Amino acid sequence: MSEQYSTNLAAQFKWGPSSGKPGSPLTAVVAGSSSGNRAVQDIRTVELLEYALDGKTRETLCSYLVEKHDLVRAEAEHEVEELIESGLLLENHQQVEGGQTWFEHDWDRSLYYHLSTRDESVIEPRVYEQELETATQGDRDVIELPTPEEVPDEPLDKVLLDRRTCRDFDGSPIDSTDLSSILYHALAPIRKATRDDEQNVSDGASFFEASRFPLTIYPVVARSPDVESGVYRYELERHSLRNLDTEYTEKETDDLLQSIVVNQPFIEDAPVTLVISTDIQKFRHIHPQSMGLRHLFTVVSTHAHRLLLTANAFGFDVFQCAALKDSLADGVVGADGFDEAVVYTLTIGRETEEDE
Ligand SMILES: Cc1cc2nc3c(=O)[nH]c(=O)nc-3n(C[C@H](O)[C@H](O)[C@H](O)COP(=O)(O)O)c2cc1C
Structure with a gap:
């Protein structure tokens, strides 16, 4: 049977500040993933992730993009592949164990912290280098x-x-x-x-x-x-x-x-x-x-x-x-x-x- 993929429970969405930068102000980030923030360029990505909540095959996800969003097959495959690579879609067995329980108890912040730290080295913690804001003379906002x-x-x-x-x-x-x-x-x-x-x-x-x-x-x-x-x-x-x-x-x-x-x-x-x-x-x-x-x-x-x-x-x-x-x-x-x-x-x- 084909592998099922579902939306990563640790995916979070956020509207960014209107910084005037080009691109979408909506970003997706996965706690613990090294791929960083990913700009969500089109609302279809959110719809696809909603559709994938209960697990779908790669083939079904591609068909969804083709049928509902008029993508050609190659574009749909590329998009699904990207979501898998960025960790927004996971194979079902990769989901965090007992994931739903964390949310039922409102423990989401603990879950995100856990996911972000579980692979850190305990023996050699990274040394945090302090970033001191440089004081500027005559700063009117200070x-x-x-x-x-x-x-x-x-x-x-x-x-x-x-x-x-x-x-x-x-x-x-x-x-x-x-x-x-x-x-x-x-x-x-x-x-x-x-x-x-x-x-x-x-x-x-x-x-x-x-x-x-x-x-x-x-x-x-x-x-x-x-x-x-x-x-x-x-x-x-x-x-x-x-x-x-x-x-x-x-x-x-x-x-x-x-x-x-x-x-x-x-x-x-x-x-x-x-x-x-x-x-x-x-x-x-x-x-x-x-x-x-x-x-x-x-x-x-x-x-x-x-x-x-x-x-x-x-x-x-x-x-x-x-x-x-x-x-x-x-x-x-x-x-x-x-x-x-x-x-x-x-x-x-x-x-x-x-x-x-
Ligand atoms: C971390 C913390 C959060 C608190 N949050 C609230 C709160 O949201 N609402 C509130 O009415 N009191 C809050 N309190 C106050 C406690 O209710 C209060 O300390 C307790 O009733 C004992 O009363 P006292 O501080 O006058 O000795 C909080 C206290 C602490 C330490």
Whole structure:
């Protein structure tokens, strides 16, 4: 009997940014495949992959393209061959074992991580070479943050005991100095480890090393007297904000943030939300084993909670949330959801005081 082919369960589709590049903005990528992103030139490819979901012979797939899409036989054969080579179509026995179960449990991100790491060498993990963005003088999109204030002299146990999740913000703004202080002090250990490493390279890998820091923090500012409403990227080394999109009013920023959290109205009236993404690709290289994903979420939480407690120490209240609509959250900061994905938000502001 002829071999049956079906659509790879690990295939993902994504609309690319309208970068003005020629070709289709729709790309297909297969987690764990070395063939990279593949531009989907024609919607018939998506239709064919849908048709192939339950397994079809090569011959049937070609006939489908000939009959439904008027391709000549040679073109149809070429197209099916290309889909097989790029890993979008797999022989049935090549499908990941128990594949459907991963999706039924909403474990797709774990599946993609597993597929992308299962062939990495455990013995000799690849060394990640840090790509430092070169600072350009007079860059108008970069806002230097003011000098941070000292952390208030408050005992840690008091900060911990007084901390409560805030679900009712009072609409008051945050200024750039407070934002600067929170970001600066929460991430100070990472900057410090980097400086120490420069002096003592043989010191070994530290949890705090900037080259191993897998997060990007995007402050989304809604209310501030001296920072325009909009989306920014925090640049750790330069302690500055890069303006990504400030075409928003306060209310639009609230609505934007509201649209990325699952059924939770608490972000409204807060001055700033830190949208935290992880560089999954970088983390895979540092921790090539499958358990790297679990480790990644621990790392994210640890850094996020330092940000949270630093904000508390400066007298702010915080709403932490991981219940996000993934692709919408990615869209706000321009993450692609494959190599970089948003995993956490911290909304910082002041809680409405209760009437006595
Ligand atoms: C990772 C994480 C995600 C959370 N996500 C939500 C959330 O989506 N919605 C919510 O109301 N609370 C969320 N919380 C807050 C918890 O519900 C809260 O911490 C818990 O109720 C204990 O209350 P406390 O933080 O005031 O001590 C989250 C907490 C953590 C640590």
